[in-house]
Amino acid sequence: MAHLTRDHPEMKCTQIPGKPVIIGGDGGGVGKPLETFLKDSKAVTFGPTDDDGNSLAERASGLDDIIVDIMAWSRRVVYEPDDMPMSLQVDVARHLCDMFARQEKWLHPSLTTNGINHDDEIGRWGWKDPLAMYLIPIFRDVYGPSVTYVHLVRDPRTLPLGNLHEKERDLQQAYFGEERWHELTMKFEEEWMHLSEHASLKDVEKDDVIDLLRTTAYWTAINFEIGALFKGPLADYGMILRAEDLVQPDMEHFRRGADGVKLEKYQAAQKVVSELSMKLKLPAKISNEFGSHQHVMHNLKRFTIYREKFTYRPNSPLVDVQTRIAEKTLTLFGYSTDKTLFVPQPRHATTHHGHRVTPKGEHMHEEHRYTPENFDGDVGEAEDDENAHPENTDHMLGTQLKSTDRLRQHREKEIPPDTEDHKRIKAQLMEARRKNFMLETTKIGGKSLKDVIDHL
8 A cells, every 4th residue: 555655656645744643433422522632732733624523634535435445345444455456455545645635735744754843832743533443554554653543432332322324334234244244133133022122122213222232243343453453563553542531530430440449530531641642752841741630630621521421321231232242342441341230130121030129110139229228319418520510410320330239348348447557558558659650650751750760
């Protein structure tokens, strides 16, 4: 692919801007606020966009329209561009060159190698388009190691019902192929036979459920490929950014580190932004400000206002089915698949099986109740939260996630005795953790202060 764009004058690829930052993937609407956040932080500058923040250069060039043809040929997201049929390579190259020509109109040619230099210092340049995720191998081939790709992902169990666009359905059919598409449809129609008997799905259309389950299978496949790519060979050139880490950073479910330890409030969001800063290789001045706790806190509202879009369906058996479908990729991205965290429902909601019956006739396990019997609704005074949304409750994940008695008892056993020595040690550990975090996030010459000290 690179030789067509670089070595053939007839393609009119007179300038290929270098060092781009590409934001792709489906973050459930988080892509646009992330784009404005990067722009306002002077970390990345973007060219003209449509109303959704997507690159006009990529959309107007027609490059997006050929993605279905690429998927129909490759049947995977990670492919080798030079293995494409030559006619398809030429077609893709023409669209790429058209996009480059459009980018030249807003990106000064003499500054494309080292990035953009306006009146104020700007770290990088780039564009956003969800469909860019299908073009990762092509952009990698054309731009080489200078490209940085940020892949947005969201938990598929919060995807809305009945919201699938025709182009998305065409992409799924092209990716799976006719035979696999038919097999999945038949499989999920069998699931529907059980799901349709559940009270919570009585007003839901069958086609919408089939679409959602196929979309979950599709999400599982393509994101596993991309996740393995950016957690493996291309770890230095891109990252996976979970939308929930910015939208719901104060939720306990999304505040667990890799070691299972709960992070401080909003530290989860700052951790993600700091990682993004490292991947972007921003100038030290911009990087220090961009990843600071104060900067993240000041800008977090632009993400947290979308919390209501990222809630599980209350008391829905769809969550359990989607968890079974997507378990491998959910685990890869660090999402919870622990069934004890979700409210289970029997496949036949009308069949009594010895469990407690709610006033609505739903059968539930007693230990999965959110509140005890005779609960009066008084939860005490909530902690002030400057990022809180007025329409949200304390349970941002609806009624799906909660602590069961088993988990509560386990946590109680882990709680150390409340002594003065314990309080003193805990305070020392918290202070050490805070200092270590500052050392890791403060940059000097593009390197963390901790690395600089270690090499002294």
